[in-house]
Amino acid sequence: FLLPVVEKLIAYNQETIKQQDRPVLSKDIQVVILSPSKNLSRQTYRVCSRLLSPLDYNMRCFLWGDAKMKDDVETFKRCTRGGGNILISHPEALKERLEYCKDNKGCSITFDKKHFTLIIDEADVVLRTKTRKLAELLVQLPEATSIGLYGATCTSSPETFDFIHEKMGDVVHLEEQDVKWDDNFDDRDLANGELPTPKTLVSAEMLQKICPRDGTKRCVMIRDAVNTQLNLSNRFMWVKADDRLSILVHLIKQHATKKHFIFFNTVESLAYVGAILEHMGDGAAGVLMGFNIYQVHGELKEHQKVSRFQNFIDDDHGVLLCTDSTIAFGIDIRNVDYVIHYDLPLQPRIYIHRVGRTARM
Structure with a gap:
């Protein structure tokens, strides 16, 4: 915008x-x-x-x-x-x-x-x-x-x-037959040739019909579009509740060089898992040694959230534990590879915002 x-x-x-x-x-x-x-x-x-x-x-x-x-x-x-x-x-x-x-x-x-x-x-x-x-x-x-x-x-x-x-x-919902798309760029040299004409969403006849130019309306x-990126792979696993944490650790270790967002519904759930993951990274446990674990939630002071958030952005491979209120909406971090829902999102719109943290332009 x-x-x-x-x-x-x-x-x-x-x-x-x-x-x-x-x-x-x-x-x-x-x-x-x-x-x-x-x-x-x-x-x-x-x-x-x-x-x-x-x-x-x-x-x-x-x-x-x-x-x-x-x-x-x-x-x-x-x-x-x-x-x-x-x-x-x-x-x-x-x-x-x-x-x-x-x-x-x-x-x-x-x-x-x-x-x-x-x-x-x-x-x-x-x-x-x-x-x-x-x-x-x-x-x-x-x-x-x-x-x-x-x-x-x-x-x-x-x-x-x-x-x-x-x-x-007034809101006018466009139906599929009202919309014209020009997405065929296969034969165009976009690098050296002229840029294509912008998409024509609605024909002039349809526009005059649904919204006259006389100023009366x-x-x-x-037009509702696909809500998730086409290059986003969505997967799920059926697991027992007691196995969630061990599977989470396995997924993090399996993709050790990647960046992860892990979402929780409550601060209590985040703090519990965060404490265990940080313990696994110290010298005594050594299961997640070399992994940087960042926790960001609404109960932190503003300067703490900003500092941890920036450290995660600067990190080549890290794990960010967060709640929806602090991260999910609109935040743009490049090179995030995986979004993991440790707690299932409570509403479809929350899912859309969570997965939008990866597969970005």
Whole structure:
């Protein structure tokens, strides 16, 4: 979702140059990106910073909610006018900082009402778990000219459709016969030739039928797609409950040079298995010597979670024990080879998010 956001800001600057013979010079916020967690906000900020760094027009992105409230606001106040500002946060942190600025003189946070985009990443999670905070926040934001909802399980969430009906328009589900696909690239030289035309999802006739251009109806077209990556191999084992731990150790040792995610439903289950695995790695047991075991869950302090998470990212081969609330949604770690469900996920959508930690682009 960052690519179209940045493209819109570039187009905005280019249009301003044509009309006023200069790029945009503003401290207004053009884009707000909301995530369900600090981890995901940090990840989005890192990617956004890399995207903007080689570009013209002095476009910037800011991360709110990772530092102290006063520090976040002061960083934004010190910035100079530029070609666009992208604010990345989670609903509670952004709401608190906007209220802080409202109550403190000399702290002015303004939004570009004519070019304001709202992005909600892992939208079904935000809409389901941050309902009240999000509603209170949206009152403080201008009406968005563009809204984007992103997430692997958005279309299976009733909260998503409630939000779409309220903020965006009528939902139109596309049937298979409505959709045209152009996926045949076998005879094309993509490396040296022209890029193919983007896919045409809906014919002009069908589009006019389901969503007329006379302005009488706003439409959001949705087509449910395959939820897991095609290169993802899904396997399961029937085992006795008493054998789970020994089989887990066997799987880790069998793939000793790989990186593993191991998911648990509760902190208690994670801590129990984690203590045993760490004991197996010390000199007395020696069963898992040379394996680095990392535990990340919601009861750790923020700096502990960040440190362990980063150590796992930097490790060539490690084992990360985690719960769904801390890792499953949207976190992007490359070169993860295996996802193991020590505890079965309680809902299908949780399974989709868990297995999405591997087989990534």
